[in-house]
Each structure stands twice: as structure tokens, then as C-alpha cells.
Amino acid sequence: MTVSARPTAAPQPAGPATHVRTALATVCISGTLEDKLDAAAAAGFDGVEIFEPDLVASSSSPAAVRSRCADLGLSIDLYQPFRDFDDVRPEVVEANLRRAERKFDVMEQLGTDLVLVCSSCIPTAVAEDDRIAEQLHRLAVRAAARGIRVAYEALAWGREVNTYERSWEVVRRADHPALGLCVDSFHILSRGSDPAGIRDIPADKLFFLQLADAPMLDMDVLQWSRHHRLFPGQGTFDLPAFLGHVLSAGYDGPLSLEVFNDVFRQSDPRRTAVDARRSLLALAEATTDRVPPAVRGTLASTALPPEPTLRGYAFAELAVDAGSAPALAATLAALGFTHSGQHRSKPVQLWRYGAATVLVNASGRPGAAVAAIGVETADPGAALRRAEALLAPAHPQPHGPAEADLSAVAAPDGTEVFFCRTGADDATSWLSDFVPTGTGTDAGDAGITHIDHVALTQPFDSFDEAALFYRGLLGLRTQHASEVAAPFGLVRNRAVSDAARTVRLCLSVSVLRRGEWGPAVTDPQHVAFATDDVLAVARAARAAGAPVLDIPDNYYDDLDARLAPPPDLLARMRELGVLLDRDADGEFLHFYTEVLGGRVFFEVVQRVAGYAGYGELNGPVRMAAHRRQRARAGDR
């Protein structure tokens, strides 16, 4: 239970080869070709697609790349892309055939036999199916003579051929055994095509499968494709259905990722490759019930322990330095928490109010941070095995002989995630590590009942990775997403939770990575506690000296104009610093504390009726108030 550094080491490659082979296009990740191959192998991929510009810029000869891949245990499944082959100008077709022969030379040295040919995008693209088929047939004859096969792909923005139905029609007419199809989920789903028709394509003509997810964006499809693709499970495409169709058709090649993403292109490739492979493992699991029994057996070879059923937060752990610990403890006490336990071997205090448990770990680095969360589940061991199968970096905890064997995994932002079965009699109850202080139990009044949510500011490079991590490991689905105009730049929020809403997590990130302007920490992390009477808790907390955040009068004047709460309620909210949000389902009343120890604060929330949001609209007001607080304190 120490503050962990942001993990960068990738887990070990999976040992025995699974039956579902996974591949990664080198274009998905950042770095030189050598960086990319190393990262793909370290993440456990079986193969790669070599993206031509990566090879062209490399000082390694194709033969050296082949040798390096062999050493790394990577097959080279595809060489790509070959663009704008078909053309109405005969002399250009001749030049393109020459160009292809030169590329076949390269492929021969690489030791790969499959090349991706995209449909033409230029004004001189051929319009007639038979004529395209004839030109592709010529290419296939040349390829076959070299022992090479051609996978033809319809780009969504192809000049003439831009649907998989049309590319299949052309391939069918060309009728050459060395010519087949590459189907790419982005090109098909971005156009709204129905992928069910893929089931009707003969398996021996499905040469290759490229997978990519994407957020639903209303923009030019080429720009959408080149900048905003995501790994499966990070976007909105129904990839289990798509993959189900392709596997049901009999495709038995690798599941290969081709994702163009502005962030992934410049992030640490070792991390991105792990994220990528995790997405395929989760996709294979989600696709199992979409395929015939025969195929199901193949997918089952990658089977994961089942998704855990969660039962709320066991605890949130704050790592603080010795200087910050008193302010944290005093604030928890003023909120009504009791210091009810002390760890047997570590400087960790256990604070409790109702079912809300906060651990204050004074062995932390300077400042304060949310270092860990514990979630309740019936079988922590199975949950941990699932997490490890999904390539989560494990953080085995050192523990004394009488202490629980408690293990955690590290989330993309370095937060540790513990799987807990609180109250169990056996050694898996983490509570047995704590000695009761005997200084009383909680007051039993109408105060704080449990942890409502934890809010974690994400590193810029891992916002989408985090969503997939929590979804895969904990089954947390995106509940809603929002974007708010904060004082120092736009902030993107994504709230995830289990189906029963017992574990809610708010992830946030700047829309653009921040520069030097603005506070060094623009959006600290926080833990939000639930109550059934936020006004009473706020009043008691203020009376007890809690540093409740002051909210400006302008906010209440605007609230009056917008939502017109009853005047006496408005007056009490104004007095206490309680904020309000309202939607069609209900209301949300909440207050914040000041930022403590540099990077953490608390929130207390009351949900009225069916309100399921997080009051994000009030976020900018809170951020400006925190900014004033910290400016007064002399922080940057």
C-alpha cells in the first residue's frame, strides 16, 4: 500500500501460443520500427503488420527485420499499404506493376507473403468492376509467381470502391486464388454498412482482418480514420457483432489491430501495445456468444476468469506525507469520520463513517494523492487472476506473517486497485491487518453513509487506456461522458460504473495536454462521500472546523436565475457552500473541501430521486474556487 510509480514495464509475453492469434500493425504505436517490434513482442502479440513508412525510415534491412522478428517470436502477417493500384491510364498500371514487383522484392526479404492493396482514391481510379478486376487479376498473377497473395481492401473514402460489398464483387470477378479480401471494421462500420453480409463471403477469400474501434464523430471520414481510431472497447462500434460475423464466415487468420490515433502515435509504445493486446483479449471474450460452437472453442482458448460482481468500495487510500497527514486527519474527523484502526506493520490509519472507509497512509511522497482503491467482490482471487490475464501490472504487497495476502494491480495512472472481501473470516479480509483503536465506532447519525465515487485525473496519454482497463478488469461501463469549459482549458469527463452503481469512478483529462500556463495541478483527485442530508453534514463539518470550500455569491445568483430553488434552501446553500444540479431524473446537492496536501480534496453528495450524474456543470466554479484557495496559500 505504497504510492506506486506510474507503471511502465510491460508484462511478460503469454507463454504457450493461444489458438486465437493476435497481431498489431506497427502504425498503431510510436517510435522507430525497432521500438515498435520490441513493444509488440513484450505485450505478447503473435505477429505484426509492417507499415511501409516504418520500414522505409529504418536503417535495418528487410532481412534484418525478418531476423529480429524471428528472435522476438513475431510473425510478419502483412505488408501494407500498397495504394492507388488500379488506374484508367495503362502506362500508370504498368508503372504500378513495376512498383509492386519492387515491393515483392522487399516482402521476399521480409519473409512475408501477404500484401494489402487499398482501393484507389485518385481521380483516375477505374470505375468499372470488370476493369478493376482485370487489373487486379494481372497483379495477382505477378504475386502468385512470387508466392505472394494480395488482400484487397475497400477504403471508406475510395474513389469508386468504398464498401466491402463492392470490393468483394471485384475480387469475385477477378477470380484468382492469390487475390482475396481484407476486411477492416473501421471502413465498414464508419459508413454504417451492415457487416452481416460478410458471413456470405467464402472463408478462403477472407485473407485478412483489421480491427479498429472509434468514437461516433460527425466529421469527414478520412480525418476520422486518420486521427481518432481507438482499440476495440474504447469506442462505440459493435465489434463483438462485427467479429462474430467474420469468424462465423470461417476466417481463421489473426485478429489484427490497425489503429491511427494522434495520442497513441506519440505515447510510450510499450504501454500502448499492452493496451492494444488487452483490447483483443476483452474483445475475444465479448465475442464468444456471437459465434458457432466450433469457433467458440477456439475463442475459449483465450478465456478469462469471469468479470467480478462488485459490491461497492471497500476503501479509498490516500498517500500523504507527514506534513499533510494532520490536515487530512483533521478534515476527516470534522466530517464525522472516526479513526478506528491502525495497520499492524505500516503507518496507515483507518478512518470510518458508516460504510465509508478511508485509509490514510503516511508513508507517501510529498503532498497527498489517491493512491489506491479497494473494491468489494466475493472472490478476490479470481478477480486478480482476471486482471493479470488482462495484462494488468501486478503489485504484490509485502506483508508480515500474520497479515492478509493482499495483492493489487496498477491502473494506467498508477492508482492501485485492490480486490477485497471485507468481513470474511479467513485471511483474505484485509481488515484483519488493522488493529482496532477502540476509540469508538461511527456516530450512527444521519451523516455519511458510503463512498459515492472516486474521481481520478488521468495522465493525458492514458485516458482511453484507463476506460478499457476498468471495463475489462472490473466490468465498469461508461455511464456518461461530458466536456466542461474549465478556467484553464477544456476538461473531458468520463464516468464509469458497474451495472448496480455500487462502484462509480470519474475519470477526467484535459482535452489537450496542458502547457505551462495555469496552476501546476489544475484538477486534483478526490473522494466523494454519500449522505442523505448534505445540509446537515455541511453545517456540522463547518462547525467542527472542516475547510469547506467557499462558493461565490455570483454562483448562487445564477442558480436563482436558472433553477429558482426555494429561497430558504438557496439561503442555506449560500451560507454553507452547497451546490446544486438538476436534471430530468432528480437533483444533486454537494459541497467540497479545500485541496489538502496539494492534490486531494473531499466532496459530500446527496442524490435526490434518480439523479445519476456528478454535477459536472459546477466543476468550473469549484476549480476557480480551488484556484483562489491555492493562490492564497501561495501555491502555483
Add this chain to the structure above:
Amino acid sequence: MTVSARPTAAPQPAGPATHVRTALATVCISGTLEDKLDAAAAAGFDGVEIFEPDLVASSSSPAAVRSRCADLGLSIDLYQPFRDFDDVRPEVVEANLRRAERKFDVMEQLGTDLVLVCSSCIPTAVAEDDRIAEQLHRLAVRAAARGIRVAYEALAWGREVNTYERSWEVVRRADHPALGLCVDSFHILSRGSDPAGIRDIPADKLFFLQLADAPMLDMDVLQWSRHHRLFPGQGTFDLPAFLGHVLSAGYDGPLSLEVFNDVFRQSDPRRTAVDARRSLLALAEATTDRVPPAVRGTLASTALPPEPTLRGYAFAELAVDAGSAPALAATLAALGFTHSGQHRSKPVQLWRYGAATVLVNASGRPGAAVAAIGVETADPGAALRRAEALLAPAHPQPHGPAEADLSAVAAPDGTEVFFCRTGADDATSWLSDFVPTGTGTDAGDAGITHIDHVALTQPFDSFDEAALFYRGLLGLRTQHASEVAAPFGLVRNRAVSDAARTVRLCLSVSVLRRGEWGPAVTDPQHVAFATDDVLAVARAARAAGAPVLDIPDNYYDDLDARLAPPPDLLARMRELGVLLDRDADGEFLHFYTEVLGGRVFFEVVQRVAGYAGYGELNGPVRMAAHRRQRARAGDR
């Protein structure tokens, strides 16, 4: 001629008020309301639009904001926005009228009399013109009773009212003196509406004008508007034509900027405000010939000294540390340059080859950088006065009594820009500061002839600012823009030049601000020299020991496949490390040196026929090669 820090101090506000008033919406820039008002005043704006969320999050009362603005010399020209007023539900209209009265209270305390009301975007927006007009009339009656006027604006994504023609029709029918129009260039031009019709709207109904530019993007107009607006002159809208129509109609209110931009929202507001005001000064100049003579007089009150006519680069200056200077000097010598002059009072060497002049200033910080450029113009004094009128931070140069009075301005990235009249007999010739070394003149052979271009990597926050800076000061227009997939992330390029192509400048930036992965300096700056025989220069340079950058064989194999240059040419290029690009206009042959002193390198280019590009397609190959070079040298 020292390396300057990136300037952050804004220039002083303009002294006497001009007749064309300029205003800035607080939403354009980053920070708290207090930060924004300070920045607007420091940049010399006459007034502001107060964006409601900025006020709501502020702890300053409206009366305190009024007082602060008065102290800063800023008028509050508009309070905005008031959204979703008209509604088919009578009870909502009543609530909205109450909401408006509360906002009128705020405006009274602010001391402003104009409120922006946007067309409704909700499903319950009113569809019938007469009914909208009736509701707006009710609002106008209430406003008039408080001494307030309402400026009604058609949002481009308004549910029913989304064109200025429709908003004018509604305002016309409402027929109340307290109700007029706000016209916003983005909402009108993003939809492709013809703004000429604005001329037919009575001047007394044009209550307010909001100006924004934007790049041409094929995407959802709401997202386009909220994230990608730019200041006038940074995008592709014809704003001089637009403003010409509005002024010709008789509008005499402020020119006010309302720009939502992800970068500006999180950049230093003092810099952004200067950029913003510069855009209006340049726009006023560009609009002068679009308006009737009477209005022209008003615009002339902001008249700038004329755009300079450029005649090429006078010099490029490299600032180097003592450790790097020998490598720089040796490389220039190996390229054929002669050390032909020494500064009278500073450790600056003058190197020359043909008309290419490079100053090597050994008083620089660690490493090396392009510290300054000098451009030739007939009247350096007028060019400097124009630059200062356009708010460029001046960098007066300390000089001895016998030295030229040479002044520079600082570009957004800190590069100094000198205006030079080389060869003049008077003291304005900067060359008189240099004592000839007598070590010979240039060889007079077919080597380097002049500086072809200078390439400057821009700080992330100032890419668009830089384009406007060089356009405004030097008349450099965007020649072309491109985006390349570089090994460590996407890179955006924008080449600007004068009409005669004597001063070409390449600006580049990462598409996203980079994080920690990848080399610390991913894209060093460079100076490119022109030659008529790049192969000869490359051969001589290699023979003389210049560190010419090695280009991998894979590149030449790909070049053979793609462009099929004659085999003997290809062989020589491969031997010498010369690269090739080809387009419809001609060919481009070029080679690079290694990176010297950490952040600078040289390029030698040969343009064949009408080729006007910069070989950006070869950029990723160059970047990967530089990465290998620096990895060998142990740099990060």
C-alpha cells in the same frame, strides 16, 4: 543579437482611443475573469464581452468587476450568452422572463446595457416567426424598462432560427427599439451564407458584431465552432469581405472577437490577447478598400505603415555555445562557406557563400538554435514601425557608437526578426558592424547561391499566432500546409512566403503537444541553402568532412519503386545521401547535415523546374535518421 527568451510581456496599451473600437469576449482566453480582464487591457482592447460562466465562477461581485474594468479603461460592451429563450411552453417562457430579470440585475451592477440572446437549440424551440417575435417582443419590453437592449443572434445550429436572414426576419416582426441583431461571422460563414445581405439591414438594428475566423473543416458545425475557431487572418474565411458588408451597412459598434479555441483556452492569456488584437488591426487594414469612403476614414484611424516589400534573407543567425561553435563553423566551411567577417563588439562570426549569409553568435546558451533572421527591405525603419504598430515586442539592440542602429522584433517563438538594407552606405547597413577578415571571398563556383528557407519548430501554443505574426509584419502568406506521420507523432507544417518567394519560412508543430516519450527535441530547427547542383555540393561537402546525414538503403529502394529515377542518378543519390521529391511542377533534390549542438542542422536543396514545396514527405526519414545519429551520440 543575443538569444532572446520567449517574450511574455505584452506591449503597452495604445494611447489615444482610435475610432475603430476593439473588444474581446472573455471566453476567448484562459484563466479567471480577473486574469482575462488584465490581459485584455494590457493588449490595448477598448472593451470586453463578459462571458457569463467567467462571472459566475468569480468571487468578484458584478459591481467590483465594473470598477475593475473602469480602472483598466475597459468598457463592458456585452453580457453573454442568454440561451434558449423562446419556447413553445408558456410556463417556460415565464421562467425565462424571470431568469432574464435576474440577469438584468447583474447587468445593472456591471453597468452594461446590451445582452446577447441566442436562438433556441432545444426541441421545444418555437417554429413560427410571429410567435418567436412575440416572445422576443415581451423580452424587449422588460429590457427597455431596465434601460437594456437585446442583441438576438442566430446560432448556426439553432433549432429553428439558424441564419442571419431568419433572425433579421424575427427581429423585424418583433419591431421593438430595444431589440436588434448580433451578427457573428462564424455562424454566417460556416453555413456558407452570403453575407452581402447584411448591407440591407438598417444600421440601427445592427446592435453588435462578433468576429471569428476558422479553418475549413468538414465536421459537425457545433464541434467546429466550439473547438476550432481562430482569430481573423488565421483561418480561411473572407473576413475583410464580411466586415466590409457590416461596416457598409452603417454598423458603428466595436469589432469584437468571440473565438472558442482549445489551444487559446489554455494558453497564457496575455499572449493570446495580443495575438487577438493584432488580428483586428490587420483585419481593419485589409478591409479598408471594401468600404465606402466615409467609413474608410474611420478605418484609416488605425492605419499601419505599409507592408514591406521583401528582397530575400539578409542572414540567418545561429546562437551557439562555445562548445558547439567549432562544429558549426567546421560544417559551414565544409559546405563551402567562408568566414569573411567578424563583429566589431560581439563574438559573432559572419560566414558567406554566394548570397547566403550565416552569423554564428558564440554568446549563446548551451546548444545551438536559430536565434534570428534578417530580411532585406528598402525601408527597415518603416517595417519596424509597422511591426511595432502590430504589437510585436521590440528588442532594441545594444550597440557601440560606430555601429548601426539595428532593431529587431521578437517572433512568437522568440526568434528575432531584423529588417535590413544590406549594402546601403548609411548606418542602416548592418554589414558595417562587421570587420572583413580578409580571408577570401566565396569561391564563385556552382555551389550555394542563397538561403532557400528557414525552418522553425514552433511552440505548441503559438502555431497560429506565428502565422498571423509573419503575415501581418512581413506579408508572408500561407503557401501550403501539410501533415506528416513522423516517428514520434504527427507533425503539422505550414510554409509561408512573400509573393515573389524571396523569403520562405517553414513553421512546424506537433499536432498534439508531446509528452515524455520520444526524443527531447523531436524536430530541430534548420537553415536550408539553395544550389543549382546539389550532387556536386554534397560530394564536395562529404569530401571536406561535412557531417552529411546518412539515409538508409530502404529509402532508395522505395524511391526506385515509387519514382523510378534513372539508375545512375539513384546510385549517386544513394552514395551521397541525397533525397528526392517530385510533384506536377518539378523535382526537389536535397540533403541534410546531422544535428549540430543539439538543436540545429543544415539542408541543401535544388529546385528543378517549378517545384515549390519542401520535400516534407521525406521528413519522417530525416527524423528517424537524426534520431539514430543522436542515439549514437548518447543524446536522449
